[in-house]
Amino acid sequence: MESFGFGRELRLLTPSHYSRIFNEPVRAATNCFTLLAKANDLSNPRLGLTVAKKRVKKACDRNRIKRLARESFRLSQHKLDNIDIVLMVKNGCELQDNAELTKQLNKMWLKLNERCKPGAPKPAPFKKRPRNQKNNKSKLNKPSPTR
RNA sequence: UGAGUUGGCCAGAUGAUCGCUGCCUGAUAUGAAAAUUAUCAGGGGGAGGAAAGUCCGGGCUCCACAGGGCAGGGUGCCAGCUAACGGCUGGGAGGCGUGAGCCUACGACAAGUGCAGCAGAGAGAAGACCGCCGAUGGCUGCUUUCGAGUAGAACAGGUAAGGCUGAAAGGGUGCGGUAAGAGCGCACCGGACCACUGGUAACAGUUGGUUGCAGGGUAAACUCCACCCGGAGCAAGACCAAAUAGGGUUCCUAAUGGCGUGGCCCACGUUGGAACCGGGUAGGUUGCUUGAGCCUUAGAGCGAUUUAAGGCCUAGACGAAUGAUUAUCCUUUUCUUAGGAAAAGAACAGAACCCGGCUUAUACGGCUGACUCACUAA
RNA sequence: GGAGAGAUGGCAGAGUGGUCGAAUGCACCGGUCUUGAAAACCGGCAUGGGUUUAUAGCCCAUCUAGGGUUCAAAUCCCUAUCUCUCCG
Numbered sequence: 001m002e003s004f005g006f007g008r009e010l011r012l013l014t015p016s017h018y019s020r021i022f023n024e025p026v027r028a029a030t031n032c033f034t035l036l037a038k039a040n041d042l043s044n045p046r047l048g049l050t051v052a053k054k055r056v057k058k059a060c061d062r063n064r065i066k067r068l069a070r071e072s073f074r075l076s077q078h079k080l081d082n083i084d085i086v087l088m089v090k091n092g093c094e095l096q097d098n099a100e101l102t103k104q105l106n107k108m109w110l111k112l113n114e115r116c117k118p119g120a121p122k123p124a125p126f127k128k129r130p131r132n133q134k135n136n137k138s139k140l141n142k143p144s145p146t147r
Numbered sequence: 148u149g150a151g152u153u154g155g156c157c158a159g160a161u162g163a164u165c166g167c168u169g170c171c172u173g174a175u176a177u178g179a180a181a182a183u184u185a186u187c188a189g190g191g192g193g194a195g196g197a198a199a200g201u202c203c204g205g206g207c208u209c210c211a212c213a214g215g216g217c218a219g220g221g222u223g224c225c226a227g228c229u230a231a232c233g234g235c236u237g238g239g240a241g242g243c244g245u246g247a248g249c250c251u252a253c254g255a256c257a258a259g260u261g262c263a264g265c266a267g268a269g270a271g272a273a274g275a276c277c278g279c280c281g282a283u284g285g286c287u288g289c290u291u292u293c294g295a296g297u298a299g300a301a302c303a304g305g306u307a308a309g310g311c312u313g314a315a316a317g318g319g320u321g322c323g324g325u326a327a328g329a330g331c332g333c334a335c336c337g338g339a340c341c342a343c344u345g346g347u348a349a350c351a352g353u354u355g356g357u358u359g360c361a362g363g364g365u366a367a368a369c370u371c372c373a374c375c376c377g378g379a380g381c382a383a384g385a386c387c388a389a390a391u392a393g394g395g396u397u398c399c400u401a402a403u404g405g406c407g408u409g410g411c412c413c414a415c416g417u418u419g420g421a422a423c424c425g426g427g428u429a430g431g432u433u434g435c436u437u438g439a440g441c442c443u444u445a446g447a448g449c450g451a452u453u454u455a456a457g458g459c460c461u462a463g464a465c466g467a468a469u470g471a472u473u474a475u476c477c478u479u480u481u482c483u484u485a486g487g488a489a490a491a492g493a494a495c496a497g498a499a500c501c502c503g504g505c506u507u508a509u510a511c512g513g514c515u516g517a518c519u520c521a522c523u524a525a
Numbered sequence: 526g527g528a529g530a531g532a533u534g535g536c537a538g539a540g541u542g543g544u545c546g547a548a549u550g551c552a553c554c555g556g557u558c559u560u561g562a563a564a565a566c567c568g569g570c571a572u573g574g575g576u577u578u579a580u581a582g583c584c585c586a587u588c589u590a591g592g593g594u595u596c597a598a599a600u601c602c603c604u605a606u607c608u609c610u611c612c613g
Contacts, residue, residue, distance in 0.1 A: 004165065005167085006166065017466085048466065049466070050466080058496070059198095059199090059497050060497045063470095064497095067469095070167085070471095071165095071470070071472090074166065074471095075166090
């Protein structure tokens with residue numbers, strides 16, 4: 001019997017966990033989310049959430065999005081291999097209703113899992129957008145010394 | 148019945164499945180034991196009326212048990228409540244409303260200083276531009292009994308009735324009075340001061356007396372008066388563990404110095420101090436929820452509030468829990484002859500140390516107490 | 526969570542309560558100059574509403590929004606909204 005719990009071992013807990021994934025991740029995106037992923041050494045997948053105040057203004061909307069993401073991840077965790085995922089939010093996400101967001105998320109988990117498999121070919125986005133990668137790096141290097 | 152005024156309460160309900168979190172109980176593992184940690188099972192908890200804005204006030208913590216002075220800031224009719232307040236309650240005054248009621252930063256410009264563009268004659272113990280008068284003094288003419296009389300002009304001058312300007316022009320109306328006028332005099336109205344009476348007081352008065360009458364506005368202008376305020380904030384602060392180091396170099400000197408101290412000075416406390424270089428960690432525990440706490444009953448008070456007795460424990464997360472799906476009821480809307488069917492479950496919005504207020508946001512919102520006005524009936 | 530600063534024309538940015546719809550610069554528009562352009566010089570230039578057949582002119586409102594004080598508010602006071610900065 002598989003358990004569908006969502007304990008602490010399924011989450012990213014410290015800043016160091018996050019910064020590891022921000023460094024050269026596998027990417028995927030919809031009109032609401034941006035997901036970053038990377039394989040880890042554990043036997044289970046892990047999830048981290050980043051919902052910036054800049055993107056979603058109201059606290060209750062931020063909470064709603066995070067809850068939906070956790071719920072969706074929890075139910076589909078056994079379809080995933082040992083990868084770490086960080087979910088980021090884009091503008092306008094709070095306008096979508098619950099059913100729509102859940103639908104999008106369920107798709108994305110599986111898509112990311114495919115891309116992270118060791119046999120899979122190196123994903124194309126890297127070659128296509130070297131500029132994005134640079135921007136991403138410089139953004140991430142800045143906050144790290146303050147932490 | 149309609150129209151309104153004002154206060155209080157609620158923030159969909161119940162169940163199923165899958166989850167999160169911390170508390171209690173039990174089991175297993177590590178261990179000599181206590182204890183701790185990890186996992187599992189069960190039980191019973193788990194967002195708001197504003198949790199928001201951070202506009203005020205406190206508790207709590209550190210700096211000194213928060214002391215004196217200056218600077219700075221706040222409040223501002225009176226009395227009370229309170230831990231405290233810029234809050235609340237009651238009262239006064241003024242304004243609005245037929246009324247129930249509602250609103251008001253409502254101390255002092257007669258302590259002093261400042262400001263008021265343009266316009267206007269004049270803007271502060273005002274002023275003569277037009278106007279009115281020209282009594283009085285002079286001028287000119289006429290008459291003359293040589294004392295003066297009379298007419299005219301408007302030179303000196305008088306005048307704040309009327310006009311003009313402006314946001315604002317130094318009590319109002321009427322009569323008398325005058326050369327014309329004027330609180331110049333009188334009557335009434337209004338005001339000021341003193342006394343008396345009522346009231347704790349603000350203040351009030353068909354009360355009595357004095358006074359022709361304040362020297363206009365502005366203090367959300369400086370200021371004065373009264374009262375209040377030390378500073379910083381849980382990212383406060385305390386502890387444990389780990390890593391590196393128990394350092395090196397230079398300078399100042401012994402201290403009327405440095406630091407604490409965050410506007411300045413005094414005072415106080417503490418101490419050798421400062422700069423640079425090197426190394427390198429930022430993990431956990433605690434603060435953290437029993438509190439100016441909530442409910443009921445009784446007493447005091449017009450009331451805010453308070454006293455006593457009994458009962459209750461009611462979120463404590465930390466990359467951050469409090470959720471998702473679904474069924475029924477209920478409510479609303481739409482469709483249908485009806486039965487019924489479909490859709491939606493709302494608005495504002497999410498604890499982060501905790502309280503008391505204020506302000507702002509709120510649905511087709513719902514329930515309820517008291518009161519006012521209008522109409523009708525008895 | 527806490528502390529603080531700000532909001533003025535298309536953009537930047539001055540503005541002691543009074544002749545302020547608001548200096549100045551950039552941008553933009555028109556003109557002079559040039560074969561043409563640049564530079565330079567000269568002039569203009571916020572938005573909405575009303576009046577008018579229409580333009581010009583005139584009047585009213587607007588300095589983030591709503592109230593208040595004052596004869597008079599971009600300026601002073603209160604409330605709200607938005608933006609930015611700092612504190613590990």
